[in-house]
Amino acid sequence: MIKFEKVGKIYPNGVEALKNVSLEVKQGEFVAIIGLSGAGKSTLIKLINKMHGVTSGTLTVNDIKVDKELKGKRLRSFRRQIGMVFQSFNLIGRTSVIRNVLAARVAEMSFIQSLFGIYSKADKIKALEALDKVGILEKAYSRAEQLSGGQQQRVALARTIAQDPSIILADEPVASLDPITANQVMKDFARVNKDLNITVIANMHHVDMALKYAKRVVGIRDGEVIYDGPAKNVNENLLKEIYGRDITDEDIMFKDDEHQI
Amino acid sequence: MNIKSKFKEHYWPSFKKLVNKLTVQTKPVRTHTLSNGIVVIEPFSKTPLILFILLILSVIAWEATNVNLTYLFTRFGNFFDILRRMTSPRWAYWRNVIQPMLDTIQMSFLGSLIGALLALPVAFLSANNITKNRVVLGTTRFILSLVRTLPVLVYAAILALAFGFGVFAGTVAIAFFTFGILSKMMYENIETIDLGAYTAIEATGSNKPKAFVTAVFPQIMPSYLSYSLYSFEINIRYAAILGYVGAGGIGLLFDDRMAWRRYEDVAVLIVMLFIVVFTIENLSRYLRKRLS
Ligand SMILES: Nc1ncnc2c1ncn2[C@@H]1O[C@H](COP(=O)(O)OP(=O)(O)OP(=O)(O)O)[C@@H](O)[C@H]1O
Ligand SMILES: [Mg+2]
Numbered sequence: 001m002i003k004f005e006k007v008g009k010i011y012p013n014g015v016e017a018l019k020n021v022s023l024e025v026k027q028g029e030f031v032a033i034i035g036l037s038g039a040g041k042s043t044l045i046k047l048i049n050k051m052h053g054v055t056s057g058t059l060t061v062n063d064i065k066v067d068k069e070l071k072g073k074r075l076r077s078f079r080r081q082i083g084m085v086f087q088s089f090n091l092i093g094r095t096s097v098i099r100n101v102l103a104a105r106v107a108e109m110s111f112i113q114s115l116f117g118i119y120s121k122a123d124k125i126k127a128l129e130a131l132d133k134v135g136i137l138e139k140a141y142s143r144a145e146q147l148s149g150g151q152q153q154r155v156a157l158a159r160t161i162a163q164d165p166s167i168i169l170a171d172e173p174v175a176s177l178d179p180i181t182a183n184q185v186m187k188d189f190a191r192v193n194k195d196l197n198i199t200v201i202a203n204m205h206h207v208d209m210a211l212k213y214a215k216r217v218v219g220i221r222d223g224e225v226i227y228d229g230p231a232k233n234v235n236e237n238l239l240k241e242i243y244g245r246d247i248t249d250e251d252i253m254f255k256d257d258e259h260q261i
Numbered sequence: 262m263n264i265k266s267k268f269k270e271h272y273w274p275s276f277k278k279l280v281n282k283l284t285v286q287t288k289p290v291r292t293h294t295l296s297n298g299i300v301v302i303e304p305f306s307k308t309p310l311i312l313f314i315l316l317i318l319s320v321i322a323w324e325a326t327n328v329n330l331t332y333l334f335t336r337f338g339n340f341f342d343i344l345r346r347m348t349s350p351r352w353a354y355w356r357n358v359i360q361p362m363l364d365t366i367q368m369s370f371l372g373s374l375i376g377a378l379l380a381l382p383v384a385f386l387s388a389n390n391i392t393k394n395r396v397v398l399g400t401t402r403f404i405l406s407l408v409r410t411l412p413v414l415v416y417a418a419i420l421a422l423a424f425g426f427g428v429f430a431g432t433v434a435i436a437f438f439t440f441g442i443l444s445k446m447m448y449e450n451i452e453t454i455d456l457g458a459y460t461a462i463e464a465t466g467s468n469k470p471k472a473f474v475t476a477v478f479p480q481i482m483p484s485y486l487s488y489s490l491y492s493f494e495i496n497i498r499y500a501a502i503l504g505y506v507g508a509g510g511i512g513l514l515f516d517d518r519m520a521w522r523r524y525e526d527v528a529v530l531i532v533m534l535f536i537v538v539f540t541i542e543n544l545s546r547y548l549r550k551r552l553s
Contacts, residue, residue: 049464051464076466076467076468077466078466079464079465079466080465080466082464083465084461084464084465086457086460086461088457089457090457090458090460090461091457091458091461092458092475092476092479092480093458093479093480094479094480094482095479103458103461103462103465103475103476104462104465106462106465106467106471106472106475107465107466107467107468107471109471111470111471111474114467114471114474114475115474117475156461159461159465160465163465163466
């Protein structure tokens with residue numbers, strides 16, 4: 001469970017990115033976070049695995065307080081429970097797909113093993129199974145940089161699965177993909193969420209994708225949560241409030257009638 | 262306060278002011294007015310000033326080193342005299358060269374290898390996109406500049422005094438030298454790479470060194486191997502003269518044969534050195550091509 005209690009975040013440069021955020025996410029939920037650029041979506045996600053520290057309030061993740069005391073070895077073992085997927089995939093280009101997935105296992109290995117890339121048989125099987133779960137097993141021994149964007153994001157998803165996380169954080173995972181591919185990748189996220197009971201928290205740039213795949217939506221504006229509820233209750237008026245303006249083509253991935261909300 | 266920041270705070274601003282005075286204020290500032298009324302000020306180029314300073318420095322250097330052209334011509338005869346004696350090499354001398362030549366190659370190879378291995382972890386610590394701690398960054402970079410200050414010959418001379426004359430001192434000297442240059446080349450290389458994968462591995466709960474070898478190594482490996490081979494290639498030439506300061510290898514023979522004015526033997530040395538350098542250079546170039 002993830003619990004934000006009156007959490008605030010002020011960056012060292014003085015920008016107040018989050019104000020008084022209170023939020024509770026239960027194990028196995030699929031939550032989409034929407035809001036304008038600069039609203040604080042990425043900040044919210046990065047607080048959860050302590051890529052950035054909270055400034056005020058309390059944040060608790062799986063009964064562990066994410067505060068100043070959480071650092072070094074304890075922080076690293078805490079992070080093992082939390083997978084992260086990035087908009088830019090962040091794969092190691094010059095190596096094979098399976099080595100990219102195996103990279104999720106180095107946290108548990110010795111330095112020497114990681115230096116020479118010595119992975120155990122169990123880890124290799126785990127990596128191959130993760131690739132199978134996102135339907136890309138046949139690419140296991142291709143070079144990562146040769147894959148399409150959608151395939152790369154699946155490899156990134158497989159990498160987080162191989163980490164055995166209880167939570168997956170995704171920062172605009174499909175924003176740089178074309179609509180069709182984006183849908184396929186979101187389906188993989190939905191499947192992983194359901195089959196493995198992994199909590200998924202995803203920042204979504206496109207409103208329609210957020211409403212289609214998440215059961216719960218959190219709307220942020222200027223660092224404040226102004227909507228938190230079921231996706232099916234989100235309507236035009238609410239979106240207007242979250243975005244401070246009308247929804248434009250920019251905010252929607254599928255522009256044809258069939259898919260529009 | 263370390264020297265670098267002291268320099269930055271005290272001397273650099275006043276030096277900059279001086280340069281600005283010399284350049285910006287002596288000439289009218291060039292401006293461009295765009296059609297929408299925006300005025301862009303073009304800063305005045307500092308290139309002429311820099312060229313002027315370089316010219317002055319060259320003249321000073323010429324004077325200070327006593328380069329004398331007439332001397333060069335009057336003594337040219339001697340040079341040809343030596344060259345003529347070299348045209349009849351005493352080939353039998355080659356047997357004496359083999360062992361020192363192997364020593365030279367060994368010094369160069371081992372020294373390059375050790376230096377290159379040590380360079381990687383230090384490059385990791387000195388890359389400003391990996392190490393955020395300014396104290397660590399400043400310290401490692403300062404030490405690296407110190408290491409790079411001394412020429413390899415000076416290292417060899419000092420080490421030969423400390424460890425005794427021979428191959429060991431030469432190897433360590435070349436290791437120092439390679440380490441200083443390669444670590445700088447590598448941290449500059451690391452600073453240009455995309456750290457996305459590194460961040461992703463760190464986010465899985467791995468520590469920095471493991472994330473580095475997993476995510477950054479594959480990206481920098483080709484250039485690292487290429488730089489290392491290149492160092493080896495260059496070092497063979499340095500290794501050839503280290504004997505002059507007592508650090509073993511064929512430099513000892515050069516020293517000895519020249520002192521005895523046995524130019525017939527020197528010729529053999531040069532021919533054999535040429536063959537070795539030529540072979541290693543081509544081997545290295547071939548390998549580097551394969552890597553890129
Ligand atoms: N590392 C940082 N240091 C200082 N300020 C930051 C940092 N990261 C983000 N900010 C600022 O915090 C605010 C919220 O940024 P954040 O990245 O969380 O927004 P976002 O909702 O993810 O936007 P986008 O949709 O553009 O990704 C912005 O004003 C941003 O400039
Ligand atoms: Mg963002």
